[in-house]
Structure formats: structure tokens, C-alpha cells
Amino acid sequence: MTELRGQRAVITGGARGIGFGIAEELLKSGVSKVLILDLGDHLNETKKTYLMTCNPEVNIFYSQCDITDKQRLEKVLRQDAIQWLGSIDIFVNCAGVIDELDPARCIAVNLTALINCSMIALDLMTKEKQGRGGTIVNIASVAGLEGIPCMATYCASKSGVIGFTKSVGVEPVFDLTGVKMMAICPGATETDMYKQSAKISYSFPALSPIIDQLLQSMPLQPPTAVGKAVVQTIIGGKTGSVWISANDCVTEVQYDSMKFL
Numbered sequence: 357m358t359e360l361r362g363q364r365a366v367i368t369g370g371a372r373g374i375g376f377g378i379a380e381e382l383l384k385s386g387v388s389k390v391l392i393l394d395l396g397d398h399l400n401e402t403k404k405t406y407l408m409t410c411n412p413e414v415n416i417f418y419s420q421c422d423i424t425d426k427q428r429l430e431k432v433l434r435q436d437a438i439q440w441l442g443s444i445d446i447f448v449n450c451a452g453v454i455d456e457l458d459p460a461r462c463i464a465v466n467l468t469a470l471i472n473c474s475m476i477a478l479d480l481m482t483k484e485k486q487g488r489g490g491t492i493v494n495i496a497s498v499a500g501l502e503g504i505p506c507m508a509t510y511c512a513s514k515s516g517v518i519g520f521t522k523s524v525g526v527e528p529v530f531d532l533t534g535v536k537m538m539a540i541c542p543g544a545t546e547t548d549m550y551k552q553s554a555k556i557s558y559s560f561p562a563l564s565p566i567i568d569q570l571l572q573s574m575p576l577q578p579p580t581a582v583g584k585a586v587v588q589t590i591i592g593g594k595t596g597s598v599w600i601s602a603n604d605c606v607t608e609v610q611y612d613s614m615k616f617l
Contacts, residue, residue, distance in 0.1 A: 359591050361386030363490075364441040366433070368423055368473055369451030371398035373547035374495060377579025378448055378586050383410035385587045389441045390414060393421040393432065393451070417441070423451055423469040433476045445490040446590060447477040449517075452495065454549065459509040466513035470494060471520055474537070478524070482533035489534025491590045494521050495582070496539045498600060501609065505566045514541075518598055522611075525596030536595030541609070542582045543602025544574035577604050 365387050369375040371394035379390060388411075392399055399418045407416055417440045421432050437444060449470045455462040474492055481487045499507060500514030518539050525537035585601035593599065598609040 359385050360446070360587065362388050363445040364389040364443060365446035365448065366391045366393065366437055366441070366444055366477070367448045367450055368393045368421075368469075370394060370448070371403065371418070373549055374542060374545055374579045374582045375448070375450035376403065377581070377583040378450060378495075379407060379583070380410050380580055381583030381587050382446065382448075383407055383414050386411070387446065388414060389417070391417040391419065391437050391441055393419050393423060395422060396420060415440075423473060424464045426472055429469070429472060430476065433473070433480065438480065443488055444477060444481050445488060447473070447481070447490070447492045448495065448586060449473050449493070450495040452497075452549075454507065454510050456507060456509050462509045463513050463516075466510070467516040467520070470517055474520070474524065478533060478535055478537075481535045484533060487534070490536075492535060492537045493586050493589065494537065494539045496521070496541045496598070498541045498543050498602060501541055501600075504570070506560050506563050507567075521598065522596050527595065530595040536593070538589050538593045538595065539598045540582065540585050540589060541598065541600045542577075542585075543600065544571075544576050545582060546576040546578055575603055577602065 360382065365382050367375055367379055367390065370379045370392035379392060382390065404416055408414065419432050419436060421428055423429055451465060453462060453465045477492055481490045483489050494517050496517040497514040499511045500518045503511050521537050521539035530536050581604045582601045585599060585606040588606055589599055600607050600609060
């Protein structure tokens with residue numbers, strides 16, 4: 357597939373898990389330059405070499421960046437990203453954590469940082485400032501659509517991502533900026549974070565058997581399934597739309613037709 361040939365992308369949390377699967381599929385679809393933001397040295401040479409097999413012509417850049425550090429984030433996106441990529445066509449917010457014992461951290465990573473990333477990206481991409489427009493994809497979760505016992509803060513953070521996406525992803529903003537914004541809600545996906553979720557501390561530890569039963573019963577999809585959903589929505593999704601990627605299927609969430617704008 358070459359639907360996204362020549363486009364330039366930024367992916368937060370792109371060195372592992374769902375973010376890495378998204379990177380794979382974007383490269384297979386023709387993205388020519390990609391900047392991956394993550395913590396530490398998670399994008400090692402082995403992973404980098406593998407990504408090159410997805411698209412031998414791609415230029416891959418990596419920045420160790422704590423996205424909750426807004427000053428650092430501003431520098432990486434406004435200076436480094438533009439220097440390396442030239443411009444941004446696609447921005448994927450995928451960094452995330454599960455941390456019920458530290459709600460401030462959970463909200464800071466999953467929601468506040470995502471909002472900061474999105475608004476900086478929007479400012480760089482908007483046609484108001486001679487940008488080229490483009491697409492911002494926010495990775496939420498089915499947990500943001502339906503509450504999950506014992507994961508109240510995580511669910512709240514992902515619900516916030518959906519609300520933010522629908523608020524910015526309105527036609528007047530798209531008409532003004534040329535940037536569409538969508539959200540994808542992955543279901544159970546085979547990642548280290550998913551595997552470790554059985555070992556974390558929950559809001560109500562006494563109810564943890566419910567989570568154990570849930571984890572054992574849910575069919576897993578590979579991270580690349582979410583990556584394919586990202587490509588599909590970039591190409592054909594409408595601004596403000598919310599999608600579920602689960603069981604290797606992609607479906608749009610239908611909301612009431614009532615509109616405020």
C-alpha cells in the first residue's frame with residue numbers, strides 16, 4: 357500500500373506496543389519520514405532495522421522525550437521535528453500508562469500531555485500559518501467508552517481523550533486549519549502493558565478477580581491491527597469521528613445526531 361506516500365509523521369509512545377504497530381503500518385503505507393517519541397532507549401537498533409524493512413526508503417528519527425515535560429515537548433516538536441521532517445502531515449498520540457495509585461500521573465500522561473501535543477501539532481500544521489493541514493489521531497481505548505471495574509482513573513483519562521477529540525474535531529476547526537482529528541479506541545491488544553495489567557494495583561483491590569476474569573476472556577489482537585485502523589481512518593475517516601479497533605475489526609462509534617455547532 358502506498359496511500360500515504362511521501363507524508364511525514366510523528367508518533368508519541370511509538371517505540372513499543374501499539375505505537376510500534378502504528379509505526380509499522382504507517383511505513384508500509386508509504387510514510388517517508390517518521391519521528392518517534394518515547395522514554396529511554398526503547399527504540400533500539402534491532403527495532404529500527406525492522407522498521408526499515410517496512411519501508412527501505414524511510415528516514416526514522418527518535419527522540420527521548422517525557423511528554424509531560426511541556427518545555428521539552430515544545431522544543432522537540434517546534435524545533436527538532438521541523439528540522440528533521442520539514443513539516444508534519446500526521447500526528448499520532450499513543451503514549452499512555454495505567455496507574456490507579458497515582459491519578460495525577462495517569463491523567464498527566466494520558467490526557468494533559470495528549471492535549472498539549474495536539475495543540476502544538478495543530479499550531480504547526482494549520483493552514484492559517486502556511487502549514488499543509490493534515491491529520492491528528494488520538495489513541496483512546498474502549499475503556500473510555502465503557503467503564504471498567506477497578507480502573508476508574510484510566511477510564512476517565514481515555515474518556516477525556518474522546519471528549520477532547522470530538523470537541524476539536526468539528527467542521528469549523530477543520531475548515532479553519534485543514535487539520536482533522538479523530539480517535540481510535542483499541543480493544544484488548546497484545547502488548548506488554550496489557551500483559552502487565554494483571555499485576556498492577558487497582559482502585560478497588562478486592563475486586564481484582566473481576567479484572568483477571570475479564571483479561572482471560574477477551575480475545576487479543578496484534579498491535580498492527582490498530583496500526584491498520586490508523587491508516588484506514590487517516591485515509592477515509594471524518595474529522596471528529598471515533599473508531600473502535602477490536603478483534604481485528606474497525607467500526608465507527610455512532611453518536612446522537614444532535615449538534616451544537
